[in-house]
Structure formats: C-alpha cells, structure tokens
Amino acid sequence: MADTHDSNHDKQTGDRQGVSTMTDTADTQSAPPSAASSAKKRRTGRKSKVRRAAALLGALAVVGGMYSYATPSNAESNASANQTEMMKTGQGLYDKTCITCHGANLEGVKDRGPSLLGVGAAAVYFQVSTGRMPMTRQEAQTVRKPAKFGRDDTLALAAFIGQYGGPEIPEVSNEAIKNANLAEGGELFRLNCSSCHSFVGAGGALSSGKFAPSLKQASPVDIYAAMLTGPQNMPVFSPNQLTDEQKIDVIAYVKALQDTTDPGGANIGRTGPVPEGLVIWLGGISFLLICTVWIAGKS
Ligand code: HEC
C-alpha cells in the first residue's frame, strides 16, 4: 500500500513540475520582439490561454492527488471482497467435509471432533495442508498424508474458520531462514523439541499409543504453524517461550537436519554409537557363526 502511495506521490510532483516548465516555456515564447498593440493583445490572449492551461493542469494534479488517497481504500475494499469470497468458498467446503465432526457452528461434536472456534487459520492450514484433516476415521492419532485439498481450498477453509480468531497463517521467507542463527536454533530445539521428536527430529513414541512424528517432511510454514497451534499432545509455543526470531532459528535448524545427508552410510536412525555398536556386534557375530559352520562342514 505504501508503494502505490509513493508512486502516486511521485506522479503528482511530476505533474507539478510539468506545469511549471510549461508556463516557463510559454512565457519565453510569448515575449514578442515588436511593441505593437495588436501584439500586446495577442500576448494577453496567449497569457490567459497559458493561465487556463496551467489551471487545468493544476486541477488535474489535484484530482491525481485525491486519486492517490482514494486508491488504497479501493484496494482495501477489493481485498475484503476477496476475503468474503474466500470465506464463502471455505464455508461451502466446510459444510461438505468437516461439519459431521466439528458441528454446524464449529462448536464441535461429542466423541467426533473438537470445537474449532478460535483455533485460528494457522491450525486449519497445518491440519489440512499436512493431510491430517479431514480425518477419515476415528483413530488414536491423525497422521501426515497427501493433502486432500489444493492450496486455494486450504486457504479458503482457513479464512472461514480463522474469522473466529486465533493465530494467522505464519509467513517464513527463505531470506529469514538463511539469516537465522543455526547454533541458537539447535540449542532451542534440544531444549524444547527433542524430548518428543528426538535429537535429530526422527520422532518418537509418547504415552497411550501416541507418537511425535518425524520432522523430515515438514515445510517451514508447517513447523511454524505447529509451534503456534500445538497439534494434539504438542504444546503451544507462545511468544513468551519462543519469540518470532527464535522460532525462525528453530525452523532453520530443522531445515538443516532435513538437508543433512549421511556420508558414513546407513544412519540407523542417527541414534548414536550404542545402536551402531549393536548392529556391528550382531552382524559380526552372525558372520563369524556362518564362517564356523562353513569351516566345520568342510572338515
Ligand atoms: C471424522 C471426523 C473429522 C472430520 C471429517 C474432520 N475432523 Fe478435524 N478433527 C477431528 C478430531 C478427532 C480432531 C482432534 C484430533 C487431533 O487433534 O489429532 C480434529 C482436529 C482438528 C483441528 C485442530 C484443532 C486444534 O485444536 O488445533 C482442526 C483445525 C481441524 N480438525 C479442522 C478440520 C477441517 C478443516 C476439516 C474438514 C476439511 C476437518 N477437521 C474434518 C475430527 C474430524
């Protein structure tokens, strides 16, 4: 919005400059060499023409100025019209696919689904874009699966449910991730996330058949939205616990984990030296046993 304002402003000053240069050139043109009265008449005639032209341009500049003030509100009303349209689409989708479990007024349905009042666009975006919602059957835990809805429909659902409050869909730029503090992110991850998702984001079991999933597939916006909305057993990380900047650091760290390859061969879940030793021990003993049996068979 600031942009359009600025460019309009430039245009306006440009027009003003145009006015002054026009009058200047007109003035020099209207200075005739002779002192004849007819020439003088013509001169005043020309001068009034110049004045009229200047007045016209001045009026245009004023209209232009008013337009520059009118434009942002126009853009705003367009955006809100767009928003209303999206909410309508979202409501249509909701009534078709979500209403049976979340209720006609988003109040929730007993033994089927929780209330969605105030969960926010971020929660809807997270649940729908990771394919968790719409849930297909009652299960201990929804899992990530291919999303049922495309981006536009997901945003429409988020706009419809998000109108009742709650966190907005977060934005994460690649630039911000690039400039994040990875070391700080790693520290915060180990403090806040690793107890459930393991040190390397591989995930882990929780109580009563629930689990924290692997973070391998989560996009930056998924990670941000998960921290904002705390799906299922995951806590919400409020700005008091992790500031926006710290959340970006954590996201950058998870991205780095996702991008890390294992140059040493199979990573065995990156769980550390004990399981690695176990694998070598079991494999080695089996190999020796086979050798022994083979040698014994020969003799
Ligand atoms: C078969 C029932 C069912 C259907 C259909 C369903 N949901 Fe859900 N939904 C649930 C249950 C159960 C939970 C809570 C379980 C969980 O969080 O894993 C839930 C949780 C959610 C949450 C998280 C709420 C929170 O507190 O963070 C959102 C958002 C959501 N659903 C949106 C939707 C949308 C949007 C649709 C339609 C596209 C939908 N659901 C369809 C059963 C359903």
Ligand code: HEC
């Ligand atoms: C108390 C355990 C717990 C803690 C602590 C926790 N999570 Fe989670 N997390 C979960 C559970 C459980 C789910 C699955 C929720 C679901 O399926 O609805 C989850 C899901 C996620 C997902 C979605 C993964 C996907 O691919 O769909 C992301 C991303 C995530 N967590 C990131 C984090 C980050 C980052 C932190 C630390 C700031 C964190 N979690 C801390 C339990 C936890």
